[in-house]
Amino acid sequence: MSHFIITGAKGGSTAAADAPNRLEINDLVKIEDQFSLYIQALAAMSQDNQSDLTSFFQIGGIHGLPYIQWGGSGGKEPVDGSWGGYCTHGSMLFPTWHRPYVALFEQVLQLHAAEIAKTYKVDQDRWVKAAANLRAPYWDWASNTVPPPEVIADTTVTITRPDGTRGSVPNPLFGYQFHPIDKSFPEPYSQWHSTLRHPTTGGRNAKTDVEALTEQLSSAQEDVTSSTYNMLTRVHTWPAFSNHSPDDGGSGSNSIEAIHDGIHTDVGGNGQMSDPSVAGFDPIFFLHHANVDRMISLWSALNPGVWIGRGPAEGGTFTIPPDATIGPQTDLTPFWHSQSSYWISTQTTKTSTLGYTYPEFNGLDMGNTAAVRTAIARAVNNLYGGGSFQGLPSAPAGVAVAAAQDAGSAGADPSQGAVSSSSSDEKPAQPHVAPRSLLAHKANTGNPGTELPQHPVSASVSANDGGYFDWATRIHVEKQAVGGSFSVLIFLGPVPDDPREWRRSPSFVGGHHAFVNTATGQCANCRRQAAAHSVIEGFVHLNKAIARGLPAAHGSFDPAVVEPYLRQALSWRVQRADKSAVELSDMPSLEVVVCATRVHLEPGADLPSHGPPQYHPSITAGRPGGASPTTAHA
Numbered sequence: 001m002s003h004f005i006i007t008g009a010k011g012g013s014t015a016a017a018d019a020p021n022r023l024e025i026n027d028l029v030k031i032e033d034q035f036s037l038y039i040q041a042l043a044a045m046s047q048d049n050q051s052d053l054t055s056f057f058q059i060g061g062i063h064g065l066p067y068i069q070w071g072g073s074g075g076k077e078p079v080d081g082s083w084g085g086y087c088t089h090g091s092m093l094f095p096t097w098h099r100p101y102v103a104l105f106e107q108v109l110q111l112h113a114a115e116i117a118k119t120y121k122v123d124q125d126r127w128v129k130a131a132a133n134l135r136a137p138y139w140d141w142a143s144n145t146v147p148p149p150e151v152i153a154d155t156t157v158t159i160t161r162p163d164g165t166r167g168s169v170p171n172p173l174f175g176y177q178f179h180p181i182d183k184s185f186p187e188p189y190s191q192w193h194s195t196l197r198h199p200t201t202g203g204r205n206a207k208t209d210v211e212a213l214t215e216q217l218s219s220a221q222e223d224v225t226s227s228t229y230n231m232l233t234r235v236h237t238w239p240a241f242s243n244h245s246p247d248d249g250g251s252g253s254n255s256i257e258a259i260h261d262g263i264h265t266d267v268g269g270n271g272q273m274s275d276p277s278v279a280g281f282d283p284i285f286f287l288h289h290a291n292v293d294r295m296i297s298l299w300s301a302l303n304p305g306v307w308i309g310r311g312p313a314e315g316g317t318f319t320i321p322p323d324a325t326i327g328p329q330t331d332l333t334p335f336w337h338s339q340s341s342y343w344i345s346t347q348t349t350k351t352s353t354l355g356y357t358y359p360e361f362n363g364l365d366m367g368n369t370a371a372v373r374t375a376i377a378r379a380v381n382n383l384y385g386g387g388s389f390q391g392l393p394s395a396p397a398g399v400a401v402a403a404a405q406d407a408g409s410a411g412a413d414p415s416q417g418a419v420s421s422s423s424s425d426e427k428p429a430q431p432h433v434a435p436r437s438l439l440a441h442k443a444n445t446g447n448p449g450t451e452l453p454q455h456p457v458s459a460s461v462s463a464n465d466g467g468y469f470d471w472a473t474r475i476h477v478e479k480q481a482v483g484g485s486f487s488v489l490i491f492l493g494p495v496p497d498d499p500r501e502w503r504r505s506p507s508f509v510g511g512h513h514a515f516v517n518t519a520t521g522q523c524a525n526c527r528r529q530a531a532a533h534s535v536i537e538g539f540v541h542l543n544k545a546i547a548r549g550l551p552a553a554h555g556s557f558d559p560a561v562v563e564p565y566l567r568q569a570l571s572w573r574v575q576r577a578d579k580s581a582v583e584l585s586d587m588p589s590l591e592v593v594v595c596a597t598r599v600h601l602e603p604g605a606d607l608p609s610h611g612p613p614q615y616h617p618s619i620t621a622g623r624p625g626g627a628s629p630t631t632a633h634a
Helices: 032-047 056-061 094-117 124-133 210-219 221-234 238-242 256-268 284-302 369-387 399-406 499-504 524-531 543-549 559-569
Strands: 156-160 166-170 331-336 342-344 468-478 486-492 508-514 535-541 570-576 591-600
Touching (some): 094 238, 094 256, 221 369, 256 535, 284 369, 468 486, 499 508, 559 570
Antiparallel strands (some): 486 570
16 A cells, blocks of 8 residues: 655745744744634644544544554554554653654645645735745743633634635634544543533533633643753753653653643643543644654754663554564654655654754754754753743852853843744854763662662752752652543642642642543553553652742752751642542552752853752651652661
């Protein structure tokens, strides 16, 4: 049979870029021609027959249900209960597998846009050019966790139609309308004729609760921004960066998949986005994953030469045996690179190969890795630096100021080298980058109670070197502990009795989120993970919350001051996707441990430096879900 080859979108250009830019959704909605074509193209994909290979339904279904082959990939048809799906969650392939996946969506989207552009009766050349430049937009949740109303609130949007008039059309971003609901869908999805976010009920009359969605996303902003900044600046190994399996590489920070999981659960509530088996059907999925892909590009620029190595399959997929070793040459099924071969990870290092770039890279010489690293460090500081050490009223002397001056942080003039999401084509300045060795890789079995390295910290250690301590909770928990998606929420201060008030509480700090299939009986991979008691890992950074609750910590966040405070103020809760509580006594796999990491800015450096995490298990020991006896007495 002939296969559909994934090439990515073709044609178009962005000045001083290797390929056209994917644009942030808040920028795209302001561009009349591209946004009008985007809406019409997405609507056309959504209206295609659901049996068509390139329909929105079939492309969304690659991620999970209806658990059928796509494009003839995977050998024979699976028998009942044997399907594992194609998606590589929890493995080192997670970032590279999703890259050709989003490129497939983008390719089909642009094909529709090009056909629509030819129907315009007024200034057709303009529309044909706009279609060539159109790429799948990204939603930068690290800058703004609440997307524009055109994505989450508006059931209709105003566009320019082919006859040249402006008018309202149904908004395909608000939700996908099933036609029909697939017979493979379990409850409650079998009752919902469209994708929903924070559904009002579990029955047929459920609707998206825009207010609840907006409120939950807003509550996550500080946590998401801080986690993103720390991931980009502190994680330096591929195993630690790529997936949520325990192995932080000695960083004390989240993986890209852990952050990704939280966006899924916060967007979905109890709707499709919080369930891997149906998440791909929500149009916001591709806005989200375009930004995940952008984070891969930013991180890779900051860690040149670091890419996927060899490691365990972590449960496997329909085409990857559960006990296999995966690596750079593993087929990224079902994404065909040619009529006889699939994409592999070594072919995905450059986004321009798939026909797109991101604005942060405009004007850069991509062959000069040191200059690219410097420019992207500026962009990261400018966009997300406030989530770590900037913005604290009494931040250690020299740290915030040096970061602002030397690393192009918030408020810098883009013409002087800082890069924003709408950066100009002007090439930024490229100051000297101090040499830096990568943090040592820390092996970790991932089991609750794993022995942690102890680094006793004297009370006399403070910020006299211009640095300070960054505090975080490290969370380990079995992925299948609840039988669906759930969150471990961290608090500093009193916690409301009503779980529906938890995310509204001033004491809420952030969370670690499990993105879990609700119907494990249909997913062989899920059953294998449950049988293996697979553990996921995440971190919630605490400094801004500590600064609010403990002004005395503002200078250095010294352990002598912070440790007693955390022992008294820190607590945690577990919450299902429907906002109901899970008793901590029902979560024997949960382990919350506190760690502190020394942070300082070396003279002339573009990013802060970090020491190894220093674990303080005594803060949480002896409490349900706290440090286990093995850890506490290590």
